[in-house]
Amino acid sequence: MRHLRGNLATTVVTVLVLAVLGVVAGYVWSALAPATRYVLVDGTPHLADPETQSLIEADGWFAAVTGGFGLVCAVAGYVLSRHRPVEVLVGLAAGGLLAGYVAMLVGGTAKGVVQAAGPGGYTTTTSLDLTAYGVLFAWPLVATTVFWVIEFAVTYNQRAR
Template sequence: MTAPGADPLVWYQSAPGTRAAAPVRPAGARRRAVGVTLGAAFLLTVLGAPLGLLWAAIAPDTPVLKTAEGAIYAQPAPEQPIAADGWFSLLGLGFGVLAAIALWFLLRRWRGPVGLVAGVLGGLGAAVVAWQLGRRIGLSTFHRLLETAPNGQAFTKPADLRAGGLEWLVVPYGNLLLPAFGAAVAYTLLAGWSRWPSLRPEPDLEGAWPQAGPAAGEGFSSGPGDRPAR
């Protein structure tokens, strides 16, 4: 029995097999949250390197012709630049969704704003890294042919983005935003479908209800001949 006005679930914090949550100072908790957010965002940014390599391998190069004024498209309206933008958009959106799922399961303790902010910042960083790395693969060969090739020679230009880039050298726009967008949408949907209000697994109160030992003569009544419980 508990005293009048006492928390009826206070026994759970000291019940055998359970572990009460240790008090955490707000300042320390905020520092750890910021550290986890920046660490996860940095890891996602680094993963933008393989994303850029994959994009450079899939996106087609654009055929060009060397002229006295420079390189021009070999075709009046080439489809390769559009395909490069499309592949980057699809890969970036998929990267963001996978990043949100990974953050949701790997950072269970920090589910909520920490995972969401980490996914958005990491998606933006990964997009910039993937774009800058992917567009530079084969770029030195293109510049060398542009300087040394005779007029009329055909070669290819590496894939680049036309629907995305950086404004003021720091602000991404266009399809560079898709990884962050995919991460934000996927993480928000996971949070909306969570069956726990705190977004983290909570203890099962029914399974943790304390059972009285038979030696103590205590228990719940299960039949007409049983001794009534307290």
């Protein structure tokens, strides 16, 4: 029973640490990603520039930021997980998903103000949003992949000796 509690505690701590890092990643994403401009006409938002690429850029920045956090978490998790690698790996996968979701929520609320009122309506910069939800998997995918690559490289070197 004690062994099970230790395993569960390791996984839970990993998930919680990554969730807190998700808050940081959300603010980093909101600082780096371009805001999309909308015009509010009768309370309905319309793109100010229908040919804007800012929605795609926001998704790309989200993937880059959360992927970078996943890389750092994988290296730190591997270094700190000498006795419980499986539990940390499970924590990286679950915590990465949670952290990505938290980053999306935090980053999505960090921007957004009405800038000016005009004859066509209010011009506004909205909060960030994801249009490609697959980027939510960047953090756990990078974290678990890098973790296994490090594990393979270390194990391969040990076996070669």
